[in-house]
Amino acid sequence: MRVTAKGVLKYVLVTLLTALLLYLAFKGVNWSEFFNDIKGCNYWWVLASVVMGVLATVSRGYRWRVMMLPISPQLKRIECYDAYAICYIANLAFPRVGEFVRCGILADTKKVTFEQAFGNMMVERTWDIIVTGLMAVIIVAFTRFGGFIVEKMWQPMKEGMPALWIILVVILLFVFVGFFALVFMKEETLNKYKLGRKLSKFIGGLKAGIKSTFKMSAKQQISFYFHTLFIQLCYWLQVLFTFYAFEPFNSLTGMDAMFIYVVGCMAWMVPVQGGFGAYHGLLTLALVSIYGIEYNTSLAFATISHESQILQMIICGIISLIHVAIVKSRRAKTIEE
Secondary structure, three states: OOHHHHHHHHHHHHHHHHHHHHHHHHOOOOOOHHHHHHHOOOOOHHHHHHHHHHHHHHHHHHHHHHHHHOOOOOOOHHHHHHHHHHHHHHHHHOOHHHHHHHHHHHOOOOOOOHHHHHHHHHHHHHHHHHHHHHHHHHHHHHHOOOHHHHHHHHHHHHHHHHHHHHHHHHHHHHHHHHHHHHHHHHHHHHHHOOHHHHHHHHHHHHHHHHHHOOOOOHHHHHHHHHHHHHHHHHHHHHHHHHHOOOOHHHOOOOOHHHHHHHHHHHHOOOHHHHOOOHHHHHHHHHHHHHHHOOOOHHHHHHHHHHHHHHHHHHHHHHHHHHHHHHHHHHHHHHHOO
């Protein structure tokens, strides 16, 4: 992979932002009380939350395969799972790069093209955004937590960066308009130019990947909806089980777990490696503001919750990297023979 000055600068800036967020989250913490809370938590419940994270990753891999079946019936569940597990570990190195990595891993099986996997992934991620968005809307509209999300998260972002929001909206509009203009442009027009032929091939693959999700059989659709709900259930249980690991959180309910889960989702969206800093800061702010839980205890909860997820991602990612390497080696030997 070619290293560019622009790429290095991006990585440095993201790393600096991560360091800043971690500093802000841990600034003023009483380390003695913090480590006492860390030592005092019930790690059996933490292990249970990690198991939920593993099940969610497995379910994501299975769901992605279901979505890809109309264009590649020979895809295996383990191949899609491995791609997802490696995607998460790649995101720890650089935010959002994992989505490209998992499409590349699936394309390396020669059963789908990168473009088909990428188009399919776009639809899959859209579903995730819709589901999480619906949960956020329910919380904002029908629970007492709505005020926190609006006042402590949305409002500061909107007021603190008005110019940036306008620039982002304009850029997104140009991207969408440009994308749809290319999609609906006649293939003959694109093929007149060398770059146009490459774009035509890429867009054709994207279209195939997107269309495949609408060609699922009734059985495949049931499987897709089941896994979509099961994934959300696993993430919700992850938070609930981590509540049980800390005595001050034992009185919190399933609705409280859903609220913290949504806050965590928003933290993961911040463009930093693995949500470091953003996750700790936002969860601690929510727990202190809404429940009045002591700052050090709240930060200890956020740390255990986040680091247990990171540990699970690293272990699953490394195992999948090893498995993919073994499969590629066997495939290469078969070809040689």
